[in-house]
Amino acid sequence: MSTVTPPDREQASFAETALRLGGKSEEEARRTGAVDRADEQVEALFKPQYQTVNSPIHKAIWDGKAPLDLFNPPPLPASAPSDTVMNDSFAVVRRHHEAGTILDEKGKVAVGVLEDLARAGYWGLLIEPKYGGSNAPFQRFTNFLTRLAVHDPMIAGLASIHGCIGAVDPVRTFGTAEQKERFLPRLASGERLSGFALTEPGAGSDLTALRTTAYLDGNDYVVNGEKLFITNVIPGRTAAVVALIDKKPAVLVVDLPDTETENFQVVPYGLYALRQAYNNGLRFTNFRVPKENLLKPSIGDGLTIAYHGLNLGRLSLCASAAGCMRVMLANMLPWAEFRVT
Numbered sequence: 001m002s003t004v005t006p007p008d009r010e011q012a013s014f015a016e017t018a019l020r021l022g023g024k025s026e027e028e029a030r031r032t033g034a035v036d037r038a039d040e041q042v043e044a045l046f047k048p049q050y051q052t053v054n055s056p057i058h059k060a061i062w063d064g065k066a067p068l069d070l071f072n073p074p075p076l077p078a079s080a081p082s083d084t085v086m087n088d089s090f091a092v093v094r095r096h097h098e099a100g101t102i103l104d105e106k107g108k109v110a111v112g113v114l115e116d117l118a119r120a121g122y123w124g125l126l127i128e129p130k131y132g133g134s135n136a137p138f139q140r141f142t143n144f145l146t147r148l149a150v151h152d153p154m155i156a157g158l159a160s161i162h163g164c165i166g167a168v169d170p171v172r173t174f175g176t177a178e179q180k181e182r183f184l185p186r187l188a189s190g191e192r193l194s195g196f197a198l199t200e201p202g203a204g205s206d207l208t209a210l211r212t213t214a215y216l217d218g219n220d221y222v223v224n225g226e227k228l229f230i231t232n233v234i235p236g237r238t239a240a241v242v243a244l245i246d247k248k249p250a251v252l253v254v255d256l257p258d259t260e261t262e263n264f265q266v267v268p269y270g271l272y273a274l275r276q277a278y279n280n281g282l283r284f285t286n287f288r289v290p291k292e293n294l295l296k297p298s299i300g301d302g303l304t305i306a307y308h309g310l311n312l313g314r315l316s317l318c319a320s321a322a323g324c325m326r327v328m329l330a331n332m333l334p335w336a337e338f339r340v341t
């Protein structure tokens with residue numbers, strides 16, 4: 001009896017091959033392989049010195065030893081053009097905290113704070129100056145988030161959601177010149193804040209289980225499906241939406257309508273992982289998106305775009321967590337010094 005070799009078998013990743021050899025089902029091997037390939041495709045976008053195999057922790061684990069100086073990052077330059085934006089953003093947060101105006105009546109970060117941060121240039125930190133941003137180096141950006149999280153971790157988190165996993169990184173990294181001109185100035189100015197719509201009722205860590213679809217109809221993609229646990233999305237914002245197009249993951253940059261319609265609804269629920277930010281579901285029913293809003297990576301597909309942003313988001317999350325840990329230690333250490341038991 002002959003066996004049929006899947007057309008992409010020659011491109012099978014290590015994880016996919018290992019699962020097949022281990023007796024896992026073809027479907028499980030295929031799904032895990034798709035995620036693994038997306039990770040490898042993101043790696044290929046970076047210079048060799050920034051790839052995982054050349055990282056200090058990889059060398060320490062797989063080579064058995066690594067020079068400790070590899071773990072010492074080079075010092076930051078004394079100053080950068082983005083420092084003015086960072087200092088002005090700090091001033092905004094301090095001013096609103098002192099006035100007690102950080103949160104609105106719903107317990108969310110107030111619109112006035114978001115607008116003042118926009119005037120300070122906060123939302124354009126990772127965007128090039130020609131599109132209205134200040135192009136902060138990422139190492140400087142994460143260092144800034146650590147310091148800001150000491151004062152307000154939610155606002156530090158919003159910079160990560162908007163700039164890393166939201167629409168900013170997908171457009172600036174994978175967008176065409178026309179897409180950058182169209183989207184980045186509004187994202188830099190804060191006219192449009194953004195989120196990332198990937199998770200679904202049946203797709204979380206298994207990104208290959210997506211059910212939201214989009215098909216081309218004339219000059220638009222027609223989107224159908226539901227997303228949930230999407231942070232920083234309410235009507236009037238912009239989202240990078242992952243959907244299946246011709247059965248392959250793809251990313252559409254979607255300007256959400258200013259109000260709900262029969263084609264677009266926000267699904268609220270009592271999730272408080274980030275209590276001071278909006279976290280909603282999104283429901284699309286024959287929702288039309290201009291075909292020009294489709295992002296096309298040079299390699300891979302929509303999962304490549306998703307993983308690129310998620311990698312930056314993981315780093316910025318750690319940076320914000322480091323600021324929260326400083327606050328906890330500042331509260332714990334004096335008590336530990338005082339208490340004798």
